Amino acid sequence: MALPSFDNSWRDSQSVKPRILVLEVKDKERPEAEALGWVLVEREETYRRDPRDGTIYEASIRLSYQRITAKFSHRDGGKGRFDGSYSCNFNSVSLTSPSMSKGAVFLDLPGLDGQRIGTYLMNEIVQWVQQWPEATVNSIELLAGQAHGDNKARRNWFYEQFGLVFDYTDPEHREGRSRPMQAGALATVETWKQNIVEHRMLDYLAAVLYAEERATSELQARERACTQLIAEQKKAEARPLRWALRQLYYRYANTVFAGLVLTIAVGIVWVKMKA
Known part of the structure; x- marks a missing residue:
């Protein structure tokens, strides 16, 4: 029997990703190297339907993330969420808010900055809102205090890569607002696949258990070898000739x-x- 949080589900005859996934994050400059970190992502979708005909009149999505570390510490940060929503009444979608109000996107993953995790999460939001291709995308407002220096260019590109076009109010592009567009015109981005791999939770746990069992087996073999060496040393000391x-x-x-x-x-x- 399938576990609802760990296996694909179905919605309106379409396959939906498991509610919980584990991201293996590698350095985008050296994707062949060992993973930089692991991030747990939980997906929550809510739908409100008209009881008369079953049509959706409100919906929301929340992607909660948290870094997996060997030693948990509340001071390390490494957790947060991305939200999106849909309203039939306004025929619009939001890429940053769970309730069609103004929202913002913040990624809090120390040590994993710039590794396309934000791109992965926003791409999931974009794909979700494209269920309503004719809905208008709520405007996203960029403020001068949200980014500084090189971060400003990265912030702007983060949104622009999904097809959003901004009217900036200053030559330095510190502030601006995205132009109206339909959800169907948004672009999906798959650059994250170059250094991020999705793993099902059960596969991740199985790999962790296998690594632990292998390490335990190797440790036991070394302990046996050490015991044999000690015994041999005692024989040599007792009767050296x-x-x-x-x-x-x-x-x-x-x-x-x-x-x-x-x-x-x-x-x-x-x-x-x-x-």
Whole structure:
């Protein structure tokens, strides 16, 4: 039997991703290297339908994220959420708010900045709102205090890569507002696939257990080898001469035996030649 939070589900004859996924995040500059970190993402979708005909009149999505660390600490941060929503009454969608009001996007993952995790989360929101392609996308307002220096250009591009076009109020593009557009005109972005891999929770847990079992097996093998070395050392200390002779025998026994066999063979050949 499937576990609802860990397996794909169905909605209106369409497959929906599992509610909980684990992201393996690698360095976008070195995607072949080991993972920089792991992020847990939980997906929550709500729909309100008209009881008369079953049509959706309100909906929302929330993607909650939290970094998985070996040692949990509340001071480390590493958690937050992305929200989106839809309203039939206004025929509009929001990419940043759960209730069609003004919202904002913030990514709090120290040590994983700039690794396309925000792009992954926003792309999920964009794909979700495209269920209503003719709905108007609520305008997104950019404020000067939201970003500084190089972060400003990254912030602007973060939204622009999804097809949003901004009218900026200053030459430095510190502030601006996105132009009206339909959800169907938004662009989906898959650059995150270059350094982020989605894992089902059960697959992730299985991999963790396998790694633990393998590490335990290797540790036990090393402990046995260490025990044998200690025992051998005690033998050597107790009777050093006998231990040394035994080591010489073990090391050269095969060589001596092979030499004897070769000598006997040569002797037999020599005897036959004389005869």
